[in-house]
Amino acid sequence: SAVISQKPSRDICQRGTSLTIQCQVDSQVTMMFWYRQQPGQSLTLIATANQGSEATYESGFVIDKFPISRPNLTFSTLTVSNMSPEDSSIYLCSVLRRMGVKAMNTEAFFGQGTRLTVV
């Protein structure tokens, strides 16, 4: 298994400000994933954070709004910039780890999540 420490667990922020969320993994991983889960919705992938290269953003998400850092293989940050009430969501980081015989299967592990409320 993988242990992921994510913080803060929750925050209430003023619109127009920025919040940086951190995730620390207990072992080295190549890719880390950042998700957003808006109220009543499923997890939507924001971007994949690769160590040593630019993050890969999904359609509808841009680097200016959600800058990501990945300074090493165990750590990543996601910043939610210039926040508006529409950014109120749960934000989750995740890693995939190959498991099983010949490492053919993949399991996802999640941080504890950050509940963001923008007022």
Added chain:
Amino acid sequence: EDKVVQSPLSLVVHEGDTVTLNCSYEVTNFRSLLWYKQEKKAPTFLFMLTSSGIEKKSGRLSSILDKKELFSILNITATQTGDSAVYLCAVDVYEGQGGSEKLVFGKGTKLTVNP
């Protein structure tokens, strides 16, 4: 575009009932299908399915995958109030030659078990 659809979106039952949650998918490069239980923020892993027709069981929960019809079901027997949660279905897809992969999630089924 890769797509995962869960049904029903919401379900209310009484303790002791048996429920079946559905997940269908349309993806380009399927690796596996995963079920998660989400009670607060972080989803917790339930099952990973890669082969058709092989049932996986864990206590009162079981799941099976049909790769021909592109769906999976999650069964919960003798439900308890502690089973109340959102159940998420995700498909692990791989992309391109580089071997990267990601999970595509369905919207989830919100299960409420009343005493």
